[in-house]
Amino acid sequence: MKMPSVLTGFGLALFLLFPCSLFAAGKGLAAGQKLYDSRCARCHGLNAKGNLDSAKSLGLDPLKLDLTREVVLKKSRKDLEKLVMGGHGRMPKQEALSLDQVRSILKYLQTLQKAYVMK
Numbered sequence: 324m325k326m327p328s329v330l331t332g333f334g335l336a337l338f339l340l341f342p343c344s345l346f347a348a349g350k351g352l353a354a355g356q357k358l359y360d361s362r363c364a365r366c367h368g369l370n371a372k373g374n375l376d377s378a379k380s381l382g383l384d385p386l387k388l389d390l391t392r393e394v395v396l397k398k399s400r401k402d403l404e405k406l407v408m409g410g411h412g413r414m415p416k417q418e419a420l421s422l423d424q425v426r427s428i429l430k431y432l433q434t435l436q437k438a439y440v441m442k
């Protein structure tokens with residue numbers, strides 16, 4: 324009679340842990356979205372396709388602000404982290420953001436890229 328209770332305990336632990344980890348992942352994305360919307364969308368657009376007005380005022384080709392382009396998709400996670408933390412061309416470096424925050428932004432950015440790029 325020992326085995327079933329051990330199994331039940333194990334099952335119960337999984338039953339409790341699984342939703343918790345899903346919840347944590349969801350929370351990470353929500354944090355990333357909040358940061359993206361407040362720190363990046365002004366130039367790159369809420370949908371990561373680029374903000375036309377910003378491009379105009381920066382005197383840039385709007386395509387440069389589109390983060391769903393192939394060149395951006397091809398960059399490694401490490402390169403993107405470095406690029407966002409350190410700035411890139413006309414893009415100001417994001418000194419106020421911690422590496423963890425940048426990581427959660429990039430995670431959220433991936434969901435935008437997936438939503439807009441056809442396979």
Ligand code: HEC
Nearest residue numbers: 362363365366387394395403407411412413414415417428
């Ligand atoms: C003030 C406007 C501005 C803000 C705010 C901004 N960016 Fe940018 N970003 C730019 C510009 C301009 C470029 C293009 C730079 C170039 O090519 O000279 C760029 C380029 C990039 C690139 C590289 C694109 C490529 O062509 O390889 C990434 C990735 C990126 N930004 C991510 C972000 C993220 C993430 C945030 C928020 C933390 C952010 N940016 C905030 C203006 C901005």
